[in-house]
Amino acid sequence: MIIRFSHLLILFSFFFTNALAASDSPRLDLIKSRGAVIVGVKNDYPPWAYYDASGNLVGLEVDLAQDIADRLGVSLKLQAVTSSNRISQLEQGSIDIIIATMGDTAKRRQQTGIIEPSYYSSGATILIHKKSPLKSWAELYGKSVCLTKNTYLNRDLIERFLLKPQKYEGTLDNMAALQFGKCSGWIYDDTALTRLLQEPRWQDFKAPLDSIMLIPWTLAVKKSEKDSTLGLLVSDAVIDWHRTGKILALEEKWKIGESKFILDQNKKWNKKDEKGSFVCQRLADNSLPANCLSKKSIGATAEIKSNILSQWGIDFPPAYDNYSLHLLLNGIYITLLLSVVSIIGSLLFGIFSGIGLYKLPAPLAWVASRVNDIFRMTPPLLNLYIIFFGLGGLASLHYGIQFNAIVVATVVFSLYAGASNGALLCQALHAAKKYHPEDSSRQLFASAFQHAYEGINANAVNIVKAVGLASMIAVPELISSSNQIIAEYGSKLEMMTFLLVFYFIIVYAFIFLLNRLQRWVGKNKESDGELV
Amino acid sequence: MNTTIYTEILTWTPTLLNGFGLNIAISLVAMTFGTLIGWMLASGRHGSSRCIGISCNLATGLFRNIPSFVLMFYIAFIIPIEFEWQDHVIQFPAWIKASIALAVPVIGFTSDQFLYLRSSHKQNNTVALPMFFIAWTQYLVIILMASSTASVIGVHEIVGRANTAIEVLRDPEFMLWIYLYVAAWFLLAAMAINVILKLISHRIHQHYS
Incomplete structure (x- = not known):
């Protein structure tokens, strides 16, 4: 009965639309x-x-x-x-x-x-000097950038990239400002900039980044x-x-x-x-499949956005768009990977430098300890810049070697926290030796590690807090991917709040796991003692 | 390093040092306000009211575990650049945003330290106050390092100024050297603070032993 009725409906609607076609x-x-x-x-x-x-x-x-x-x-x-x-x-x-x-x-x-x-689609892109090392939009955070006065893009750009804007009237002014290094680049409508680049007087400039803030025409x-x-x-x-x-x-x-x-x-x-x-292709009801339309026009379509969150006025793109969900999950994955690998790296470097500082003869130990201080007492952000842009830039210029941003970040975080771990371990080793001078070096190390554990634990948590810095050298971790989603959908408040809450939870999770690990190690040690 | 880079770095040094002054200012503002609020939280945690105690404990945990770098982004995005209040346009400078973000971990840290200080004080532990001072100063070094991240929200501190210098000169070799030079200033400041601390703690040990 139901089947017959639906057949009838299809038949009916078929005739109905056909009849209308001529005069609708x-x-x-x-x-x-x-x-x-x-x-x-x-x-x-x-x-x-x-x-x-x-x-x-x-x-x-x-x-x-x-x-x-x-x-x-x-x-x-x-x-x-x-x-x-x-x-x-x-x-x-x-x-x-x-x-x-x-x-x-x-x-x-x-x-x-x-x-x-x-x-068609237009967006904003950036014109930079051919010598400029700029490789990603993330590197523009907080930088001075040239903008053309009274352009609709400006406000959004300043807010999204926290720019220090230098606003100039027209093409010539912006060109002069770029040439004198008053700004890192000139952000403007991509359709206009790609046309400018064909003119001979702009041959020292390039527009290497993908357009952002796309608006479909x-x-x-x-x-x-x-x-x-x-x-x-x-x-x-x-x-x-x-x-x-x-x-x-x-x-x-x-x-x-x-x-x-x-x-x-x-x-x-x-x-x-x-x-x-x-x-x-067009579906039976004359609509087009949602994943065939451009992302921005999906964003503008209210029906697709309707989900539990949107009822509360919250616009969280990963909830209704696969592409941004994928971006976000990938960002979370990279953040966790970077955290775990850097923690392991910092432990290894800490043990290496701790024992080294302890065992080395006095003058060498003094030198090693100062080297260790360099890693501890310089800002990790600056170290990322030094290795990735400074050394990386020279390596690619002279030897054609490209540094991998994730590897650079892992090394920097491992050394930063590892140097602190090393200093802690060395101190604990000296203390252990003082109170138990007859212990074997193995026993000394075990008790020193136990004593230093709280500090090592805190350093591990600090790594988790610091991995976001990797976004500054274009590692696609969570802050980078959130910023990319903001740049495409404009859900600033939602994405930033998510980021903060996520980080809060993840820091707590790491504290919990590290404490568990400590208890587990402690227990194992006790049972070892019983066996002996 | 060739001589042109050497002279370029010399010409940029006053600009960079002015920027470093801003780093120190941001760090001190963050430490001052963070310590004040941390003290209030510690008093609440120690106070007679159970309700206030629990909420102060929760707040401390919250402030302790939020990464300042993420918070800096959050504050920079959420607080507008300027806003109107009674027909006046009030600017909200980026360095204040950076100070707020950096004050938050200070609150968590000092709240714990004050709590510890109180309990040691009750046990008549006389070294507790100097120990508090040493821990506080060591934390100042950590915040000074973290103040370099203010450049990403547009504060024109030392790293931001180094980036400007790099834009002007566009020389990859200069880029490496100026970043190293800036790092050296941070290292120097941290070491200076540590040396002063060592002298003071030496004095304290002599005084109490």
């Missing part, structure tokens, strides 16, 4: 009867849409508009729009479609018919037309552009340079499953 879009009917589609484009945004020398609107977006007109089988009429009037013009009906460098935001989704998937139709035949037709056109590589070709035509977003989209929409059909 009054706008499409109007376009057909008018014989032309009116597309709103910009007129001041080369090479996307601008007036050429003879006063015609040309550009990449104009080419896309022409493609839409061809698909509709009508002629193209262009109308210049601005950022402030494009949506009202669309909703009032003076244009049919917007193709005007419009970013996908939650607010615009309420106002108008945003078409998915997005056809989207086409739009009138809000009531979003799910109509017109909306679907436009959406299918965008999918087709990604599959056929049309936008890649247009990027070449307009000398914009391949963008990573478009390359990714091209791959994504061409991916096939084992049966040979596209992984990303």
Whole structure:
């Protein structure tokens, strides 16, 4: 009975949608009867849409508009729009479609018919001198950076990277500031910067980092037309552009340079499953699979975000997005790995230097002890910089050797805590010798280790507290991955609170485990004594 | 090290030392406020009210175990750069944020130390106060080392200034030497404090023995 009923429903809806198809879009009917589609484009945004020398609107977006007109089988009429009037013009009906460098935001989704998937994406990237050692966004924390005055990105950038901004008016000012080393780099819209880099006067500069704070660009139709035949037709056109590589070709035509977003989209929409059909294609209910849409537009879609946390107004990206969950878990894994390996390293170095300091003859011991002091009494952050950037930079310059950041971090933390462990052990060994001069060196070591254990334990906990410093040399540990999630989703408060709570728990967990270990070692020692 | 790097480091030295002054200032501010609050917590833990005692114990545990580096990020992200109060725009400088973050572990540490001091005082242990002073000064060294992390939230202390110098000169060899030079200043400061401590504790031993 139930099966029959559902069959009936499918049959019914099939006829229903088919019957509607011809007339569900009054706008499409109007376009057909008018014989032309009116597309709103910009007129001041080369090479996307601008007036050429003879006063015609040309550009990449104009080419896309022409493609839409061809698909509709009508002629193209262009109308210049601005950022402030494009949506009202669309909703009032003076244009049919917007193709005007419009970013996908939650607010615009309420106002108008945003078409998915997005056809382009812009973000912020950084222009640096070719000699600059910058390798990751994390290295910019707290640095002086050039920004262009009155750019919408600025506020977010300053807050996310805690920058010391130097704001300049235009291209020339920023170039001069960069040349004189007033700032580490110039962060600005990536579409503008990649174009600048093609000019000969910028040949000493590069933009090596992936863009951040990506905003997908989207086409739009009138809000009531979003799910109509017109909306679907436009959406299918965008999918087709990604599959056929049309936008890649247009990027070449307009000398914009391949963008990573478009390359990714091209791959994504061409991916096939084992049966040979596209992984990303329109589902039966005309929607698109969520993992085929860009992350930011998922962020803007309220339905996917709905989970237990969001009911409380908490926006925790790992709760609804696999990509950020993966980032977070990987960050946790690296943090734990770094902690455990560094603790083991600090124990080994501590035993080595402790016994060394104890056994060496007086003048040598004095020298060794001063060397030990160097590791103890210099900030670990500075030691990370010295080895990774200082020595690492020279090694790659002269010998082509690249230092591995995780290895550098492990060595620095092991030496930092290990040197303290060594000093503690040496002291304890001297004390043990004083009170039990007849003990074998093995017994001496055992009792010295027992005495120094509390301090060694505290040093181990300090390692766990310090591993976050590794984020400064671009180790993808928890702070790095949280910052990356913040940079892409903007959930600052949630991610930072998670970080703090996580660290609190993990420090407690390590204290608990180390205390257990101490008791276990103590017990074993007692049972050893009984046996003897 | 060639002579140009040597002269460059000399020219940058006044700037770097001014930055190091900021490191010392941040550390002292963090130690002062941390010690005050730690003392209050210790009094609460020792007091007659059981309820206050438990909450002060919990607070101490909390402050003891939060990594200052993570907390620094947290405070830098959460407290705005500036805010309005009665039509005035009040700036919230980064060095104050750094001091707050560094004061937190000091609270945990001094709360424990004060508690220990009180119980030893009751047993008429006369060395307890000097021992407290020595432990406090050793902790100051730890906080001074940690103050170098303030550079990542935009405080223009010695490491931040070294980074500026590196930007200006763009020479990989200079980068290595200036970082080593800055590390040497930290080492020198730590050793100076340790030498003074040794002299004082020697005096104390003489005084009490």
